[in-house]
Amino acid sequence: MKDVLFNIIEKEEGGKFIRLLRNRDRSLVFEKNKMWNTIKMAFERDTGNEISKKRLQSMWTRFKQEFCRDGDDKRSKEFNRSCAQTGSGKGDEEPPGKSG
Secondary structure, eight states: OHHHHHHHHHHGGGGHHHHHHHOOOGGGHHHHHHHHHHHHHHHHHHHOOOOOHHHHHHHHHHHHHHHHHHHHHHHHHHHHHHHHHTTSSOOSOOOOOOOO
16 A cells, blocks of 8 residues: 555656645645545555545655654664774764654
């Protein structure tokens, strides 16, 4: 289900949905509402299961948080590894802040 949702959000309508989700502009509420209705219809079409728009939104939030957390953990491990290789000397530049 996660793959289906990600595929719809990233690829339907030429990537328009992922751009809308990344935009935090409050004036896009109507467009985002229409987008979630379209995602809902596409999800139901692809899976054959009925699902509420609210449930899809919470799934997206949960999956996005898991993805960001995994990325942050990976960056932290890489930074710690590069610092350890210097033998307590100055390490590489610290990676940019946490994602999300």
